[in-house]
Amino acid sequence: MPDKRTAKVISITNTKAECRDCTLRELCLPLGLSETELNAFDRLKKRQRMLRKGELLYRYGDPLKSLYAIRSGAVKTTGLMEDGRIQVTGFCLPGEMLGIDAINDDRHPCSAEALEITEVCDIPYLALEALAQEVPGLQHQLLRIMSQEIVRDEQMLMMLGRMSAEERLASCLISFSRRHARLGRNGAEFKLSMSRQDLGDYLGLALETVSRLFTRFQDEGLISVRGRHILLRSLDRLQALASGGAGGRSVHA
Amino acid sequence: MPDKRTAKVISITNTKAECRDCTLRELCLPLGLSETELNAFDRLKKRQRMLRKGELLYRYGDPLKSLYAIRSGAVKTTGLMEDGRIQVTGFCLPGEMLGIDAINDDRHPCSAEALEITEVCDIPYLALEALAQEVPGLQHQLLRIMSQEIVRDEQMLMMLGRMSAEERLASCLISFSRRHARLGRNGAEFKLSMSRQDLGDYLGLALETVSRLFTRFQDEGLISVRGRHILLRSLDRLQALASGGAGGRSVHA
DNA sequence: CGTAGCTTTGAGTGTTATCAACTCTCGTGG
DNA sequence: CCACGAGAGTTGATAACACTCAAAGCTACG
Numbered sequence: 001m002p003d004k005r006t007a008k009v010i011s012i013t014n015t016k017a018e019c020r021d022c023t024l025r026e027l028c029l030p031l032g033l034s035e036t037e038l039n040a041f042d043r044l045k046k047r048q049r050m051l052r053k054g055e056l057l058y059r060y061g062d063p064l065k066s067l068y069a070i071r072s073g074a075v076k077t078t079g080l081m082e083d084g085r086i087q088v089t090g091f092c093l094p095g096e097m098l099g100i101d102a103i104n105d106d107r108h109p110c111s112a113e114a115l116e117i118t119e120v121c122d123i124p125y126l127a128l129e130a131l132a133q134e135v136p137g138l139q140h141q142l143l144r145i146m147s148q149e150i151v152r153d154e155q156m157l158m159m160l161g162r163m164s165a166e167e168r169l170a171s172c173l174i175s176f177s178r179r180h181a182r183l184g185r186n187g188a189e190f191k192l193s194m195s196r197q198d199l200g201d202y203l204g205l206a207l208e209t210v211s212r213l214f215t216r217f218q219d220e221g222l223i224s225v226r227g228r229h230i231l232l233r234s235l236d237r238l239q240a241l242a243s244g245g246a247g248g249r250s251v252h253a
Numbered sequence: 254m255p256d257k258r259t260a261k262v263i264s265i266t267n268t269k270a271e272c273r274d275c276t277l278r279e280l281c282l283p284l285g286l287s288e289t290e291l292n293a294f295d296r297l298k299k300r301q302r303m304l305r306k307g308e309l310l311y312r313y314g315d316p317l318k319s320l321y322a323i324r325s326g327a328v329k330t331t332g333l334m335e336d337g338r339i340q341v342t343g344f345c346l347p348g349e350m351l352g353i354d355a356i357n358d359d360r361h362p363c364s365a366e367a368l369e370i371t372e373v374c375d376i377p378y379l380a381l382e383a384l385a386q387e388v389p390g391l392q393h394q395l396l397r398i399m400s401q402e403i404v405r406d407e408q409m410l411m412m413l414g415r416m417s418a419e420e421r422l423a424s425c426l427i428s429f430s431r432r433h434a435r436l437g438r439n440g441a442e443f444k445l446s447m448s449r450q451d452l453g454d455y456l457g458l459a460l461e462t463v464s465r466l467f468t469r470f471q472d473e474g475l476i477s478v479r480g481r482h483i484l485l486r487s488l489d490r491l492q493a494l495a496s497g498g499a500g501g502r503s504v505h506a
Numbered sequence: 507c508g509t510a511g512c513t514t515t516g517a518g519t520g521t522t523a524t525c526a527a528c529t530c531t532c533g534t535g536g
Numbered sequence: 537c538c539a540c541g542a543g544a545g546t547t548g549a550t551a552a553c554a555c556t557c558a559a560a561g562c563t564a565c566g
Contacts, residue, residue, distance in 0.1 A: 079411050083497035087411040101407060103400035110407065129396065133389050140382065146399040147356035153406035154354060154362065158332050158340040160413035161457030165554065196513065204414030206555055211514055227513080227563075244336035418522065449545065459523050464546055480531075480545080 017048035017121050027095030027182065028069050029123070029141060037137040044131055047122040051075075051114035057098065059111045064102035066122040070094050073118025074193040078201070079110045088202035090152075091115075091194065093179050099125075100146050115193040160204045163244075168203045169213045170242035173223070177232055188235070192228040270301035270374050280348030280435065281322050282376070282394060290390040297384055300375040304328075304367035310351065312364045317355035319375040323347050326371025327446040331454070332363045341455035343405075344368075344447065346432050352378075353399050368446040413457045416497075421456040422466045423495040426476070430485055441488070445481040 019030045019042055030038055048071070051057060057068060060080055075092040089110055092098050102108040103125070132139040159168050181187030192199070196214075200207040214225045222238055224231040232238060272283045272295055283291055301324070304310060310321060313333055328345040342363055345351050355361040356378070385392040412421055434440030445452070449467075453460040467478045475491055477484040485491060 079407060081411060081415065081497060085415045085497065087414045089407045089410055101400055101403040103396050104404050109404050129393065133386070133392055136386050139386055139392060142396070143356050143382065143399065146396065146403065147354055150354040150399065150402050150406060151357050151362050153403060153410065154332060154342045156410055157342055157406065157413060158334060160410060161340045161454075162334065162338045195511095201414075207512090208514080208556085209554060212554095215514075244334060244338065448543095460544095461524080461546080462522060464544095465522095468546075 015048045017046040024095040051118045057112040062108045068098040069121040071119035074115040077110045188232045268301045270299040277348040304371045310365040321351040322374040324372035327368040441485045
């Protein structure tokens with residue numbers, strides 16, 4: 001996958017990164033920091049770099065050096081079972097953080113792979129923890145983000161444990177929609193950066209099932225699909241589906 | 254469920270609790286704190302109280318006041334779907350912590366219910382966060398515990414997303430075994446404090462499936478079951494089962 | 507323009523859910 | 537001490553949802 005010919009084009013790697021100038025400031029780790037705190041945080045030497053599609057940010061077992069923030073693009077994190085089965089534990093979009101599950105024992109318990117050209121921001125962890133000791137707002141924000149990750153995982157547990165295939169895909173689409181909207185993009189129309197296989201490995205479904213569901217949702221007028229291009233046509237009915245509502249008909253709660 | 258007659262017996266509630274005297278010190282939040290740090294931590298006013306079977310420690314939506322550590326007994330945490338379906342997101346045994354998923358937005362995103370007589374330790378959260386700001390070891394330990402929770406949830410995702418019913422129950426039994434052993438108890442023999450229904454709601458299975466699996470495991474000589482009393486007869490073969498090994502035969506890796 | 511990988515679609519199967527009846531256990535009160 | 541009842545657990549029959557295997561259609565990239 002590494003391609004020699006484009007290598008020098010990517011030498012934009014290892015630029016210094018400052019949050020004060022970043023458009024994602026208010027969606028990312030620095031959210032809620034005061035002016036002073038933000039300045040302190042920007043003294044932390046963060047690195048910005050670029051990953052090509054398929055490149056790994058870190059790999060299962062790697063020692064924890066940094067946490068990562070996505071600036072653009074998309075990343076999937078995958079856990080591996082002994083017998084080779086894969087579970088995608090999450091997709092990361094811009095403004096979201098990555099790697100906090102490594103704090104527990106200083107090693108990454110999963111691998112992270114870029115799904116497209118992706119800019120990430122390295123935040124050296126030891127320095128971050130030290131700084132959080134000084135800056136109350138930062139400690140709080142760090143704890144908050146970790147707690148949020150736990151909540152997300154628990155919602156995912158609910159999804160995998162108790163939802164039908166249909167409900168899972170509907171929830172997933174709604175989640176993507178919300179996260180796109182958060183970035184100021186159109187929440188009703190977006191391009192998936194992951195394959196059907198990845199979606200299946202995330203939702204606990206076979207890729208064929210995911211594919212069939214896309215066609216079904218389209219036939220029912222819920223969405224339009226062309227390959228990875230998605231248009232949500234009825235968010236209401238999707239939402240009803242996602243929460244176990246009666247077979248896709250919209251429900252007036 | 255609340256029973257007037259036993260009420261005054263339970264008035265051991267609201268005792269002050271000190272970690273220095275607690276046998277679980279090395280398994281719980283204070284793990285790894287220095288003598289000085291532990292003293293500082295003990296200045297935090299923690300409360301000890303008792304829950305009877307069925308009592309709720311907190312309920313979905315409650316504001317975050319404290320984190321909780323289990324001293325004895327067992328607790329289950331449950332998320333609820335709009336249509337009433339339940340997902341048990343975890344079981345908590347002594348030495349384990351509870352409530353950290355509430356930090357994200359200052360409300361508990363799930364309910365916590367005692368499965369038997371249970372002693373818990375209230376750790377007021379605001380004071381804890383403030384203290385963590387002063388005591389580096391404590392901040393670190395707090396971050397570590399949260400990260401650990403994320404790792405656990407991710408393993409659970411793998412389980413629900415990719416494992417068969419058989420593999421799920423085997424993993425679950427092994428997990429209980431390890432956690433009992435950690436407490437210095439016999440890891441091969443223990444009493445489940447939860448119903449088949451609870452186990453099903455945790456593993457994403459119907460209670461009937463759980464029941465059938467117990468009988469099957471027993472027939473195959475993997476375990477002995479009498480109601481909630483479990484004896485693990487072949488940890489090796491269970492382990493093989495849990496990791497997708499060939500139908501229960503022991504595998505020489 | 508060809509090829510490799512991704513996606514769709516179909517047919518058949520299997521695991522697990524659901525529904526229903528029966529049994530066991532344990533706590534309660536007679 | 538025994539009888540009773542309720543909740544928990546077991547077992548069986550049936551059905552559905554999603555998986556697997558297989559093949560054909562697309563897309564995108566070189």
